[in-house]
Amino acid sequence: MPNRFHRWIAEHSIAVLMATLILSLLALLQLFDFQNARLRLSIDPSLDAISILTPQERKFDSLVRLRFGNREPVMVMMQVDDVFLPKNLQRLDRLSHDLQQLDGVKSVDSLTLTRLPRIERNDLNYSPLTPTSLQDPQIARELRHSTLDNPLIAGQLVSRDGSAAVVLVHPASSDELEILHSDLARRIRQTADRQAGPGVRIHVTGAPLIRSEISHTLTSQMKTMIPAIMLVIAVLLALVFRSLRAVLIPLLTICVAMLWVLASFSVAAIPINLVTALTPPFIITMGLAYCAHVISEYEQIHRREPALSAQKHIASLLQETSIPVMVTGLATIAGLLALTLNEQRSMIEFAAFSALGTLFLMLLTLLLVPSLLYFCKPRRRDQPLAGEAMLDQAIDTLSKFDQQHRKQILWVALIVFAGSLLYAAQIRIGEQLIGLFPENSRIRIDHAAINQKMGGVNPVYLAFEGGAEDVFTDPNILQQLDQLEKWVSQQPEVGSVLGLADHVKLLNRYLAAEASFAIPASRDAIRQMLFVGDGEWQRSVVNIDRSASLIQIRLRVDDTARIAPFLDRLQLRLKQLPGGLEIHLGGGAVIMTESVRKATSGQLMSVALALLLIYLCLSLQFLSFKIGLLATLPTALQTALYFGMLGLLGVSLNPTSVLVETLVLGLAIDDTIHYLSRFASAAKRSGSETIAAQRALQSVLRPVTVTKTILIAGFLTMLSGDLSSQALFGWLAALTLFCTWLVDIFVTPAFMSGLRIVTLWDTLRLNLGAQVQKTIPLFRGLSDRQSRIFALMANLHTLPSGTRLITEGDESGDIYVIIDGEVTVFKDIGDDHIELARMQRGDVVGEIGYFGQRRSASVDTVSETRLLRFDDEDKERLCRAYPSIAARIFLNLNRVQAQRQAERNGLIEKFNGKAQPSALPDEKNPSFDSSLHSPAKP
Amino acid sequence: MKPYYRLLPTLFSLGLFFNAGIALADSNADKSIQEIAQCMRVNVFERGAVRDFQIKSTDKEGKSKTIQFKAFWKPSKTSDVIRITLQVQEPKALRGTSYLVVKNLDSEKLYLYLPALRKVRTLQGGEDSQKLWGSDFSIADIKQLQGLMIEGVVKRLPDETIEGRPAYLIETSHSGTGHFYRKVRSYIDQQSCLLLKSELFTADDTLSKVLKADISTLLEIDPWWLIQGYRMSDLRAGTRTDLWLSDIFINERLPESLFTPEGFYIEQE
Structure with a gap:
């Protein structure tokens, strides 16, 4: 029966619609700045969003930036045949000056602008290269000679083969968002492109540009991709349901939920980042699934009971769907909140806002959808839609197939589960920032070109904290750092290394006129060299009081799966350095690698916790830990299947693939709970799990299939996205949805049909009426709860016809309640077989045993009979655990006994003179097991 | 390694050229730009010594480094050449590090002596925009401060007051390339013709650097300030x-x- 809440919603549809409208308007006002015609929502494509830095690490990273400057410049590479030709040097000089003039550029390093010392005629020369001097072939030749063996220039500003020169453009601000908003990276590229021409190629890369491109792509995707997905969904909904109602209601629900979530982002002043950008697809997915179930159920109710009023339809709909929707919502929220175990800020934000979105969807599905349905009564179709009969036929066949091949299906599921776990163990953890872009994109081509020519792009730094002034003028320490630099440069992932040792060696070579690069043995010499060489270039590797130093590394690789082993080796190598130095690893590559590593390593824990929370939710729904556990298994299988696919297809576990997993969990829960809910109610109605499995499948197959088909199509539209992470998200989600659909239609029904969900209590209620205390004398006066407890402490027996239940003269304390079937109570006296009574469902048999007497008559089943049996042990347990229930039961037994006594007296009178007194109960045998017919039969 | 030698004449210009001016006897309110420039330029000490010249640089972290020099300058008897010698006194590890700058209108040459190496090196050239000795001064800064009255478009703006002292406000703008700063605004004390404050603006019209005098250290050594x-x-x-x-x-x-290159590093009292 619909409860008050269901009826209230059904009666207040207008109020619900108005409340939704008001809240949505408020959300719109929050989200959209009408005055300036812009969204109050920012995009944050920074690495910060996906980085896992402790406050201490973050503080140190800021300190490193403060001391040594922002080590992530935009790299502009000019690729020509020979950089040292005068015309190319002039072009490089123009390029450098043009870039230096740009607003927002702090400084520019290039071969022509950065005056590093060179030896000319035995003098150290710092003369600036003027445009005029660059026309002189002699100067160009000297420049080639003096720079290609200079470690501060060769491999840093000019490629070692002299065919490419790099201009390092340092933004004035180190704030990523500020750089983004000024569109600096794109302006740099546009300015640089002006120098391109025949024989001159311009390539641009660097973290600011990559982030800028991600930001622009994300913004445009938000504007185009989400509407595109919605459009695809709308078209498919229209095709499937052929009803405007079935299209508009889900879309409206999703839009409202999306609006509320985006407004929540705005209220919290949290920008959308690489990870939280996947919240909208999540909301679309879950919203569609929720609505499809509810609308499908509504149509079934409407078909089943067309004569009911609109209010009663809505109340019935809520009665059927409110619990599964709430359990689904809460379980999904619980699963999402398990992600908050993650250390990654963006993952926590994704979990929090997706959980909030799920809550909104849950409320809207329970409030808005029924209210809208109230006003959108479905048309009565004279004929079913084309394909519906076919679908019904398919469901029937499928259901039978699942029943008949239950064992085989479960074996296959088990094998798939085991295989999935095996493949899941092979999952590779990794992420590529540049890999987010398509291979033929300009940014990726440029990145590869600079990486190849300049020996690495991806920045890593090693920051050393000496703890006292002048530590890094100690020749021994500089020797150690020099050795470390050599070791680093030999690693295959490393393109270039630059540190204080290089500066000191260069200064020593020029100032001491040493032939080779070497660290001076005298500390004072080092101090004096660093003093005369002090400036911005040197400050990028050592601070003002020489208490801290930095080694800059550029990696050739971008994939964190390849960076991680290098970082591990580096950590081991760092342990060989002398004590007293505090060492920190940093830079974009390190942050990215460590973030991916931590985000994914915590994933197993998150999944385990999510499954545990889902298990608890399901256990609560079915009030049984065992059923909760069994109901969780399909979700566990779907999760394992997903991770197995990642391993099998070689897809890296990264924040994107982790997020698809949350989607899998959410949908798996939704399908399982809707299936289970219908299965449970059908089982209780029919008293048979087999029939229930069939009916539940009939009920959910349509919405599950429709939802999955539409979502798969919707996600496949993401394949056209500009970022590979979104394309990956799209096809991974689509493939996973298909696999979960297979689990939904084969494994879950096969699994559930073997689940013994119909309890004794359900059987009692099914056979003896909803209020068994009114139909069974033994239960009289007990509340529902007490009746249920007592019933659940008993045992159910099914006996075939002609089975002896009680034998006269036996000593036994068992009491029976007949659930269905019939028994006969009789006495055999000599050759006479005297039937004393026939008993049917609801009757109590054998109550005399309670009084410690021998059985006074025999009882046989007349037909197949189901009985509830209470033995001595049950009674003892009852007395101990529930004395109040026991007291009531014993009182009822006394009543039964009194009734029997009255009947006996009646029988004595009836048999007086007609039978032998010995055949009747006497003082030693005061009663016989007989019946007490219930006053009302169900 | 930095082109510090080009800083030296200009540092002295900053410290002494701008600092020292013959006091103007009459009212300064109606002076033209040329008169103000003349007032500022008139007293460059022909020779002299500063036996305690300190540069204290402080980085963003708040850590600082102080270098103490002795400076000597003297014109050549035979040609129009400025010669400046700098000898580092503190910190001790750097003591004895010395520079000799020989500068005329067309060229400049720098000799460097490092006591730890016991070698004199000759250097050529330099870089305008780089900071010197890790300080906040670059050649570009000094050049533009030097060229306040003679380069670019100079205009006088309404007078201002700096810490209670009336000051001329002169703005020098540069539209072409070759100047790191697009605009320099200088506040010149009306009484002493000393530079009280300079604001240096970059190409995007952003105030980049501010040079400010510690007015509490203003001295009158008759007839100079x-x-x-x-x-x-x-x-x-x-x-x-x-x-x-x-x-x-x-x-x-x-x-x-x-x-001389042979003796510039020998310590003087």
Whole structure:
């Protein structure tokens, strides 16, 4: 029966619609700045969003930036045949000056602008290269000679083969968002492109540009991709349901939920980042699934009971769907909140806002959808839609197939589960920032070109904290750092290394006129060299009081799966350095690698916790830990299947693939709970799990299939996205949805049909009426709860016809309640077989045993009979655990006994003179097991 | 390694050229730009010594480094050449590090001596925009401060008051390339013709650096005026450099050997 809440919603549809409208308007006002015609929502494509830095690490990273400057410049590479030709040097000089003039550029390093010392005629020369001097072939030749063996220039500003020169453009601000908003990276590229021409190629890369491109792509995707997905969904909904109602209601629900979530982002002043950008697809997915179930159920109710009023339809709909929707919502929220175990800020934000979105969807599905349905009564179709009969036929066949091949299906599921776990163990953890872009994109081509020519792009730094002034003028320490630099440069992932040792060696070579690069043995010499060489270039590797130093590394690789082993080796190598130095690893590559590593390593824990929370939710729904556990298994299988696919297809576990997993969990829960809910109610109605499995499948197959088909199509539209992470998200989600659909239609029904969900209590209620205390004398006066407890402490027996239940003269304390079937109570006296009574469902048999007497008559089943049996042990347990229930039961037994006594007296009178007194109960045998017919039969 | 040698004449210009001016006797309110420039330029000490010249650089983190020099300058008897010698006194590890700058209108040459190496090296060239000795001064800064009245478009703006002292406000703008700063605004004390404050603007019209005199150190050594302390703040980098001049000997007679490549590093009292 619909409860008050269901009826209230059904009666207040207008109020619900108005409340939704008001809240949505408020959300719109929050989200959209009408005055300036812009969204109050920012995009944050920074690495910060996906980085896992402790406050201490973050503080140190800021300190490193403060001391040594922002080590992530935009790299502009000019690729020509020979950089040292005068015309190319002039072009490089123009390029450098043009870039230096740009607003927002702090400084520019290039071969022509950065005056590093060179030896000319035995003098150290710092003369600036003027445009005029660059026309002189002699100067160009000297420049080639003096720079290609200079470690501060060769491999840093000019490629070692002299065919490419790099201009390092340092933004004035180190704030990523500020750089983004000024569109600096794109302006740099546009300015640089002006120098391109025949024989001159311009390539641009660097973290600011990559982030800028991600930001622009994300913004445009938000504007185009989400509407595109919605459009695809709308078209498919229209095709499937052929009803405007079935299209508009889900879309409206999703839009409202999306609006509320985006407004929540705005209220919290949290920008959308690489990870939280996947919240909208999540909301679309879950919203569609929720609505499809509810609308499908509504149509079934409407078909089943067309004569009911609109209010009663809505109340019935809520009665059927409110619990599964709430359990689904809460379980999904619980699963999402398990992600908050993650250390990654963006993952926590994704979990929090997706959980909030799920809550909104849950409320809207329970409030808005029924209210809208109230006003959108479905048309009565004279004929079913084309394909519906076919679908019904398919469901029937499928259901039978699942029943008949239950064992085989479960074996296959088990094998798939085991295989999935095996493949899941092979999952590779990794992420590529540049890999987010398509291979033929300009940014990726440029990145590869600079990486190849300049020996690495991806920045890593090693920051050393000496703890006292002048530590890094100690020749021994500089020797150690020099050795470390050599070791680093030999690693295959490393393109270039630059540190204080290089500066000191260069200064020593020029100032001491040493032939080779070497660290001076005298500390004072080092101090004096660093003093005369002090400036911005040197400050990028050592601070003002020489208490801290930095080694800059550029990696050739971008994939964190390849960076991680290098970082591990580096950590081991760092342990060989002398004590007293505090060492920190940093830079974009390190942050990215460590973030991916931590985000994914915590994933197993998150999944385990999510499954545990889902298990608890399901256990609560079915009030049984065992059923909760069994109901969780399909979700566990779907999760394992997903991770197995990642391993099998070689897809890296990264924040994107982790997020698809949350989607899998959410949908798996939704399908399982809707299936289970219908299965449970059908089982209780029919008293048979087999029939229930069939009916539940009939009920959910349509919405599950429709939802999955539409979502798969919707996600496949993401394949056209500009970022590979979104394309990956799209096809991974689509493939996973298909696999979960297979689990939904084969494994879950096969699994559930073997689940013994119909309890004794359900059987009692099914056979003896909803209020068994009114139909069974033994239960009289007990509340529902007490009746249920007592019933659940008993045992159910099914006996075939002609089975002896009680034998006269036996000593036994068992009491029976007949659930269905019939028994006969009789006495055999000599050759006479005297039937004393026939008993049917609801009757109590054998109550005399309670009084410690021998059985006074025999009882046989007349037909197949189901009985509830209470033995001595049950009674003892009852007395101990529930004395109040026991007291009531014993009182009822006394009543039964009194009734029997009255009947006996009646029988004595009836048999007086007609039978032998010995055949009747006497003082030693005061009663016989007989019946007490219930006053009302169900 | 930095082109510090080009800084030296200009540092002295900053410290002494701008600091020292013959006091103007009459009212300054109606002076033309040329008259103000003349007033500022009129007293460059021909020779002299500063036996306590300190540069204290402070980075963004708040850590600082102080270098103390002795400086000597003297014109050549035979040609129009400026010669300047700098000898580092503190910190001790750097003591004895010395520079000799020989500069005429067309060329400049720098000799460097490092005591730990016991070698004199000759250097050529330099870089305008790089900071010197890790300080907040670059050649570009000094050049533009030097060229306040003679380069670019100079205009006089309404007078201002700096810490209670009436000041001329002169703005020098550069439209072409070759100047790091697009605009320099200088506040010149009306009484002493000393530079009280300069604001340096980059191409995007952003205030980049501020040079400010410590007016409490304003001295009158009749007939000259002198400010002993200046601070240059780099607003974008968040760093600052303090200059301090004391123990000044004007027109002191100095040995010729102090300005030769063979003797410039020999310590003088």
